[in-house]
Amino acid sequence: MNTLIQALGAAEPTLMGDLEALYKDLHRHPELSMHEVRTSKIVADAMQGFGYDVTPNVGVTGVVCIMKNGAGPVVMLRADMDALPMAENTGLPYASAVTARDEDGIEVGVAHSCGHDMHVTWMIGAARILATNRTAWAGTLMIVFQPGEETAEGASAMVRDWGEGRFPKPDIILGQHVMAGPAGTVNYRPGVTLSAGDSLKIRLFGRGSHGSQPQTSIDPVIMAAAITLRLQTIVSREIAPTDPAVLTIGSLQAGTKENIIPDDATIKLNMRTFDEDTREYMHKAIRRICCAECDASNAERPPEFTTINSYPLTENDLVATQKVAQAFGQQFGVNASLAPSPASASEDFSIFGRSWGIPYVFWFVGGTDPAVYAKARQEKTVNQIPSNHSPKFAPQIHPTLETGLQAMLTAAGAWLCPPTAA
Numbered sequence: 001m002n003t004l005i006q007a008l009g010a011a012e013p014t015l016m017g018d019l020e021a022l023y024k025d026l027h028r029h030p031e032l033s034m035h036e037v038r039t040s041k042i043v044a045d046a047m048q049g050f051g052y053d054v055t056p057n058v059g060v061t062g063v064v065c066i067m068k069n070g071a072g073p074v075v076m077l078r079a080d081m082d083a084l085p086m087a088e089n090t091g092l093p094y095a096s097a098v099t100a101r102d103e104d105g106i107e108v109g110v111a112h113s114c115g116h117d118m119h120v121t122w123m124i125g126a127a128r129i130l131a132t133n134r135t136a137w138a139g140t141l142m143i144v145f146q147p148g149e150e151t152a153e154g155a156s157a158m159v160r161d162w163g164e165g166r167f168p169k170p171d172i173i174l175g176q177h178v179m180a181g182p183a184g185t186v187n188y189r190p191g192v193t194l195s196a197g198d199s200l201k202i203r204l205f206g207r208g209s210h211g212s213q214p215q216t217s218i219d220p221v222i223m224a225a226a227i228t229l230r231l232q233t234i235v236s237r238e239i240a241p242t243d244p245a246v247l248t249i250g251s252l253q254a255g256t257k258e259n260i261i262p263d264d265a266t267i268k269l270n271m272r273t274f275d276e277d278t279r280e281y282m283h284k285a286i287r288r289i290c291c292a293e294c295d296a297s298n299a300e301r302p303p304e305f306t307t308i309n310s311y312p313l314t315e316n317d318l319v320a321t322q323k324v325a326q327a328f329g330q331q332f333g334v335n336a337s338l339a340p341s342p343a344s345a346s347e348d349f350s351i352f353g354r355s356w357g358i359p360y361v362f363w364f365v366g367g368t369d370p371a372v373y374a375k376a377r378q379e380k381t382v383n384q385i386p387s388n389h390s391p392k393f394a395p396q397i398h399p400t401l402e403t404g405l406q407a408m409l410t411a412a413g414a415w416l417c418p419p420t421a422a
Contacts, residue, residue, distance in 0.1 A: 002327065002330070002331060002409065002410050002413040002414075002417065003076070003133075003136040003137070003413065003417050004129060004130065004133065004136050004137060004409040004410070004412065004413040004416070004417065005331060005406060005409055005410060005413070006135035006136070006322070007129055007132075007136050007409075008129050008405065008406065008409055011129060011132075012129075015125065015128065015129075016398075016401065016402070018120050018128055019125045019405075020397055020398075020401065022042075022120075022121050022124060023118060023121040023397065023401065025042075025092050026039060026112065026117035026120055026121065027092075027095075027096060027112050028041070028069040028084030028094050028095075028096055028097075028098075029096070029098065030084075030096050030098055030111055030112045030117070031081075031082065031098075031100075031110065032082060032083060032102065032110055032112045033082040033083075033087060033147065033148040033149070033150045033151040033153060033154065034060050034061060034082070034099050034147050034148045034153055034154065034157070034220065035061070035082075035100070036061045036081045036082055036147045036148075037061060039061075039120065039145075040056060040057075040061045040062070040063050040080045040081065040145065040147070041056075041123070043063050043081070043120065043145045044056045046124055046127075046128075047063070047065040047124075047127060047143065049197045050127055050128055050131035050132075051067065051131050052065035052067050052127065052131065052141075052143065053065065053067070055166075055167075058158050058161050058162070059146075059147060059148075059154060059155075059156075059157030059158030059159070059160065059161045060148070060154075060157055061081070061147040061148075061160075062144065062145060062146050062147050062154065062157070062158045063144070063145040063191045064142065064143075064144055064158075064167055065127065065141075065142070065143040065144075065145075066140065066141070066142055066143075066145050066167065066168065067130070067131065067140070067141045067143075068140045068141075069134050069137060069138055069139060069140070069141065070138040070139070071138060071139070072137075072138040072139025072140065072259055072415075072416065073140070073171040073172065073174055073415050073416070074139065074142060074168045074169060074170045074171050074351070074417070075139060075140070075141055075142065075170065075171065075174065075412055075415045075416055076138040076143075076144060076170035076172070076173045076174065077123060077126065077141070077142070077143050077144070077174050077175070077222055077408060077412060078143075078144045078145075078146055078173060078174070078175040078349060078352065079116070079119040079120050079122065079123035079143075079144070079145055079146065079175070080116045080119055080145075080146045080147075080148065080149035080154065080349075080398055080422040081116055081119075081120055081145055081147055082116055082147055082148055082149055082150050082151075082154070083096075083110050083111055083113070083114070083116065083117075083150075084111055084112070084113050084114055084150055084389065085100070085102045085106065085108040085109070085110060085391075086088050086109055086110075086111050086391060087108075087109025087111060087391060088109065088111035088112075088113060088391055089391035089392050090391070090392055090393070090394040092394055093255040095111075096110060096111045096112065098110040098111075100380060108303060108320065109246065111198070111391065113369065113388065113389055113390060113391060114150065114388045114389055115177065115178035115179075115388060115393070115395055116149065118146065118178045118367070118395055118400065118401070118404065119176070119177065119178065119404075121401065122176070122266055122401070122404040122405050123143060123145065123269070123408065125401075125405045126143075126187060126405055126408040126409050126412065127143050129405075129409060130409075130412070130416075132328070135361075136413075137413065137416035137417050137418065138416065138417075138418045139415065139416045140168050141412075141416065142167065142168060142170055146156070146158060146350075149347065149348055149349075151225055151309055152197075152309035152310060152311050152348045153309075153348075154348060155348040155349065155351035155352055156181070156351055158352075159179060159351060159352065159355045159356075167335070169356065169358070170352075170356070170358050171358070171415070172320055172358070172359055172360070172361070173268070173349075173352050173353050173358055173359070173360035173361075173392065173417055174324075174360070174362075174366065174411050174412060175349045175360070175361075175362045175363075176348070176359055176363050176365055176404060176407055176408060176411075177362070177363075177364050177365070178364075178365050178366075178367040178388075178395050178400060178404065179343075179364045179365070179366065179367065179387070179388060180297065180366070180367065180368050180373075180382075180385050180386070180387040180388065180393075181365075181366030181367065181373065181375055182364050182366045182368060182370040182373045182397070183368055183369060183370055183398075183399050183400045183403065184232060184335055184366065184370060184399045184400075184403050185332070185335045185336070185337065185365070185366040185403070186328055186335065186336050186337075186364065186365050186403065186407050187337045187338065187339045187361055187363065187364050188316070188321060188324060188325055188328065188335070188336070188338065188339060188361070188363040188364070189219060189316060189321070189338060189339040189341075189342065189363075189364075190317075190318045190321040190325075191316060191318060191321075192275075192313055192314070192315050192316075192342045193315065193316050193339070193342055193343065193344055193362055194313070194314035194342060194343055194344075194345055194347050194350075194362070195246075195272040195273060195274050195311075195342060195343070195344050195345065195346050196272065196273050196274070196276075196279050196310075196311055196312055196313045196314065196346060197270065197271070197272050197309075197310070197311040197345075197346030198267070198270070198271050198273075198279070198283070198307070198309075198310050198311070199268065199270045199271075199307070199308035199309050199310070200268070200269050200270075200271075200286065200306065200307060200308060201266060201267070201268050201305075201306040201307075201308055202227075202266070202267045202268075202269070202290055202303050202304070202305055202306075203222045203265075203266050203285075203303060203304040203306075204217055204220045204224055204227070204264060204265045204267070204290070204294060204303050205220065205244075205263070205264050205266055205294075205299055205300065205301040205302075205303070205304075206218040206220030206221075206223060206261070206262070206263060206264060206265070206297070206299060207263065207300065208260065208261050208262050208263040209261045210259065210260065211258065211259035211260060211261060211263070211312045212259070214261060217261040218297055218298060218299055218300065219261050219297070220254055220259070220261075220262060220263070220264050220265035220299075221254045221255065221265055221298065222297065223265065223293055223294060223297045224254055224265040224266075224267055225252075226293050226297075226380060227267065227289060227290055227293045228249050228252060228267065229347055230289050230293065231247060231249065231269065231286060231289055231364065232247065234247055234282055234285045234286070234289070235247050235282075237247055238281070238285060239278060239281070239282070241274060243274070244273075244274050244275070244342075244344075245271070245272065245273050245278055246270075246271065246272040246344060246366065247270075247271045247282065248269060248270045248271075249267060249268070249269050250268050250269065250270055251263070251266070251267070251268035252267055252268075253265065253266045254268075256304070265413050267291045268308065268398050269286070271286075272344050272346065274313070274342055274416070276313070277311065289304065290303045291303060292303075303364045311346035311347060311348055312348075312350050312351060312354060313350065314346075314347050314350045314362050315350065316360065316361050316362060317353075317359030317360060317361060319359070320359040320360070320361050321361050323414050323415075324361045324411045325338070326364065326414075327411060327413065327414040328363075328410060328411070329411045330410075331406060331407075331410045332403075332406075332407075332410075339364070340393055343364075345388070347362065348367045349362050350362070352361075361411065363407065363411075365403055365404045365407055366398065366400070366403070367395030367396060367400045368385055368395075368396065369396045372385065373385065
């Protein structure tokens with residue numbers, strides 16, 4: 001058995017109660033991306049108490065924690081901290097009632113509807129076990145609490161702020177995410193695991209006029225409508241059916257009054273791809289279609305393209321994933337499984353590994369009541385289970401808390417445990 005899991009089994013009896021209390025506190029007090037001030041202070045204080053060398057404010061609110069424990073590999077463990085600009089609707093006694101102003105100055109609800117509060121709690125628990133059981137492992141541990149995953153800002157901000165020689169260079173980077181799935185299970189996938197995600201804002205320029213005199217206008221609403229329809233043909237008619245891709249128009253805004261033809265219109269879209277060639281092709285196709293429609297409408301200016309956010313592919317290292325899979329198999333047995341296909345969600349986790357040329361592995365932990373999930377599978381209603389980013393998303397605390405803690409310690413132990421303890 002992994003010696004770190006043995007240490008977890010022998011941990012002080014207050015551990016799980018402390019972690020549950022921490023999770024509920026974080027859940028009640030979510031913070032928006034790049035504003036995780038309270039969360040990062042809780043993290044930094046806890047990690048200092050465990051004996052880690054703590055550097056706060058890396059990439060705005062990120063926290064880097066180092067513990068050196070003899071010769072061995074440098075293992076980086078990462079957890080994200082931010083919440084979403086949405087109101088929670090779980091009915092839980094520890095539900096968030098927090099509101100904040102978003103980047104546009106609009107007051108919004110704030111909720112941990114993606115599960116990052118669970119990620120932080122897992123990592124605090126793993127850090128505590130590792131700190132109090134140093135005879136069970138050897139090497140250098142780097143624990144990173146990252147801001148701004150939801151806006152694809154945090155990993156890039158931390159990498160920019162990393163500095164040459166400021167921290168040890170990792171040999172492996174490990175991360176995990178709670179998802180809808182039976183609590184108590186983990187799944188993983190070598191190679192492409194999560195899609196690339198790109199969000200764009202496209203501004204179309206027309207010429208405003210009175211609704212009774214359309215001949216004096218260049219109508220951006222017509223341009224936007226035509227572009228919206230035509231963009232859907234990229235996936236259905238230009239991408240091979242064997243190459244999965246998604247393009248969604250999430251926002252189309254124009255005008256203020258029914259009898260005024262506006263000057264401009266704005267489209268916001270999101271695309272998901274699993275291959276760099278497909279990703280590049282779709283970017284070019286979007287620009288081609290938008291520019292062609294504006295030209296066809298005799299627009300006086302070409303469209304303006306702005307990147308809202310951009311997530312790279314999460315592509316797990318094959319050799320490192322096999323090492324994690326073997327460790328998971330020994331720890332979880334049939335409750336550890338190979339994911340049948342990549343997920344269409346996106347993450348900025350891989351930016352660390354991609355920027356530094358370091359192998360990484362990212363996996364998933366189920367957070368749904370197993371009985372609820374089994375019933376949904378039987379009734380073929382799994383898609384109706386509240387998933388990440390749903391206002392009703394609420395991981396079952398136990399055994400999700402235990403499973404994520406075990407998974408992180410198991411994966412870390414595959415590199416950190418001394419050969420004599422293997």
